[in-house]
Amino acid sequence: MKRIALIGECMIELNGAPFSDMHQIYGGDSLNTAVYLARSAGKSAEINYVSALGCDAISDGMIARWQQEGVSTDLVLRDSSRQPGLYLIQLDDQGERTFLYWRNQSAARYMLQHPDFTKMADNLTKMDMVYLSGISLAILPKEDRQQLIGLLQLLARTGVEILFDTNYRPALWASAEQARECYQQVFSFTALALVTNDDEASLWDDSNEEETLERLKAAGVRQAVVKMGAKGNYHEDFTTQTRTFVATTPVKQVVDTTSAGDSFNAGFMAGLINGKSPVKCSEQGHLLAGTVIQHKGAIIPAQAMAQIQFNKQEPALCEH
Template sequence: MKRIAIIGECMIELNGAPFGAMQQTYGGDSLNTAVYLARTAGDAVNIDYITAMGTDALSEGMVARWQQEGLNTEQVLRDPQRQPGLYLIQLDEQGERTFLYWRNQSAARHMMQHPQFDAVAEHLASCELVYLSGISLAILPAEDRRRLLSLLKTLSEQGVVIAFDSNYRPALWHDLEETRAAYGEILSFTDLALVTFDDEQAIWGDEVPEAALSRLYRQGVKKAVIKLGAEGCLYGEAASGQAELVGTTPVSHVVDTTSAGDAFNAGFLAGYLAEKPAAVCCRQGHQLAGIVIQHKGAIIPASATADVNFTTTRIA
């Protein structure tokens, strides 16, 4: 069994129309990936979710549900002074979403300041892979972000694989210069980048996916996946300089694109950790994302993914 850690924030999710029908659940890009990876990789991967939560009833309920999903929550820090953040998803008729957030005082935003974080940092050194996203970095105060980047660089030097999704939310950053500085630093020691082309365009101004791939190589990334939505993804490795476009099967009825990229990352990582060929990893990501976007919410019912087990199912 491979042990990995996923760093980030999980929030209370409200999904629906303001002052209308609304569903309460939970989600967050890194947590979404952790859950979908746990569902589809089975016993092949031990997943530590790294975050901070409160001691309130909502925090207790969320952590209990993560455990039911198969996540290891021993490294979840508990902050009696703070609670989880909250976000509202509003959907249009085409299934596209807009977000409103309330997270400035969330426990996760202050996880680096927790008196027990040093023990978590020591634990990360025992993991084979550490995964995080741009949101994982963006929510942290600037000094805490620098500390985390320094820790991740040290882990990389010790042989821990660093996987990074650039998942860009402009509202979480002071300006584009701050974003580029943080992303440039983490990309310099990233083994596997799982990025979305729209984000790369917004941050770096890349005109085509191939240009984004070349830039990632120059920044230090060893392997990269550039997600292209319905067009599939572009996979490449710096060592060979070669790239492969891996298509996806169109989904005729899209309900909600929330966490499509997170689900793709989970499917890809399930294959990557099992040392499957890159094209197979990409197709696993496409398959899982295709299922998720046919349901509402960031984390769809477990029954919808019950038949997807990438440790036993072969995808040619």
């Protein structure tokens, strides 16, 4: 059984129109991926979430629900002086999103300053893979961010595979230059980068997917996936110089694109864990994302995924 840790922040999600009907749940890019990965990987992996929450009733409720999903919360710190952050999603007629956030004093933002963080971080040396996103880095104070990057680099040196979704959100960074500098540090020890073409164009001025792949290769990434929304994705193994393109199956009715990239990552990682080829990993990612975007909210009901069956092993191993 593979042991996977996902680092980040989960917040309270309000979904709806201001001063009208609101649906309350929870979400956050790395937590979304953790839940979908736990549902998809089955008994082939132990999924651990790494974060901090408060000691309030909402935090208790989140913990209980993650455990019900099969996500281990042993590495979730509890902070008696802070609570979870909050965000509001508003959707247009095409299912595209706009966000409002209240997270500056969230427990997750200050998790590296928690007195038990060092003890918790020791457990990461026991993992096979550690996953994080650009948001996982961006929410942290600058010194804490550098501390986390140093920890990840040390883990990579000991054989832990680092998986990184850049997930660039300009509003969370002091400048684009600051984000690029942090990303470059992480790329240098990343086993698998999962990036989105729009984000890469915004941050790096990449004009096409090939330019993105070449830049990631030069930065030290071993494998990369470039997600292109409805078009599909590229995967490249830079160690074998093997590149593949996998198209998506069109989705007739898009309800909510929240978690499209997060769920793709989970489907791809579930394939990786189960020894599937890059093409099969990509197909799983598209299948899961295509299901998720037909429902509202970051985390769709488990029964909506009941028809997805893709966690059997293949004889050929997926390079990683």
